Amino acid sequence: MKGSFVRLFGRNCLVCNEPSDDVLCPDCKAILDAECFDSYMVRCPKCFFPMVSYDYDCPRCHTKEGKSCTNTSVVPIYAIADYNSNLSYSLLHRFKFFGDKKMAKVAAMYMQRAVDALDPKGDAYIVPVPCSRRSLKERGWDQMVQVCRYMDRPMLRILENTNEGLSQQKLLDRTQRMEEGREKRFSMASAYEGMDEGYENRPVVLVDDVTTTFSTIQAAAGCLAGMGFKDVKAAVWLYDYKA
Ligand SMILES: [Zn+2]
Ligand SMILES: [Zn+2]
Structure with a gap:
């Protein structure tokens, strides 16, 4: 001692x-x-997808360097690191399955880089992608809300997850367990219903911890677009690049 x-x-x-x-x-x-991808890869100038080099089109939005993208349905997503990285993966695991709340601070440190890159002017709201009702009940706290608390942007908890969620035992696949079966069930949080505050005129950055196919983020972004938000981007801690 x-x-x-x-x-x-x-x-x-x-x-x-x-x-x-x-x-x-x-x-x-x-x-x-x-x-971090930024230590060994380049990024698509349009959607921020990490790429080995600029010799090829972006595999996600098909933008060529210097040319503008016509595919407007692709939400720009800035993923920090590879899900298959040793230490980052183990921290995510500690955060999600062992309820190690301190990891929110580490996640926030790294995701702040993504938010700063996506929103250099600093006027965006950050919107946590909410966990399922089941996880909220089991854990008692929402992971991404916890992460957003440590980040340097105002948080807007405007999304609600209406998915009940599957039990962890039923989600056998490793990445499925990580994504909690949260797909495509978002709506406006009841606290915001009927409010006319003009939130949608400001840019928003969705904040999530892990993604394999971007489908959860696309669904959450689609929900925000439906509410009238015009500038929607996303920051993610870990992306399963191999999937
Ligand atoms: Zn791209
Ligand atoms: Zn250390």
């Missing part, structure tokens, strides 16, 4: 729990930084 008195006022790395002057120690930060 050497130095424990001094450590009373210090802090510990959220990931490895070693003494650290910052939220993350230099070692953990170096690993997580290296796992």
Whole structure:
């Protein structure tokens, strides 16, 4: 317990729990930084999809570098790191299945980069993609709301997840378990119904932790578009690039 008195006022790395002057120690930060797509890939200038090089069209929206995209149904999505990365994946696992709330802070640190890239002017709202009713009941807190609390944009909890959700036992596939079967069941949160505050005139960035096919995000974005939002983008922590 050497130095424990001094450590009373210090802090510990959220990931490895070693003494650290910052939220993350230099070692953990170096690993997580290296796992970010931006450390080894380029991005589509239109939809932010990570690509190996600019020699090919974007596989997601088919934009060629320097040319504008005609496919307006593609929501720009800025994914931070690969779902198959060792440390990032284990942190997501700690967050989702072991209820390690502290991981929200780590997720927020990295997703802030995405939001800043998507909204350089800083006028967007962030909208957490809500978890299913079942997860909310089982866990008692909504993960993405927790993440948004640590981020530097005003949060708008305008989406409600009307999906009951499947039990974890029924979701056998690993990525299915991660996405919680939340697909395509979003509506306007009742607190916002009938309100005429002009929210939809500001840009919004959806915030979610994991995606494999972007279908949850597309569904949430479609719901926001239906409410009149014209500028909808999304920030995601981990994307399953191999899927
Ligand atoms: Zn550490
Ligand atoms: Zn693209």
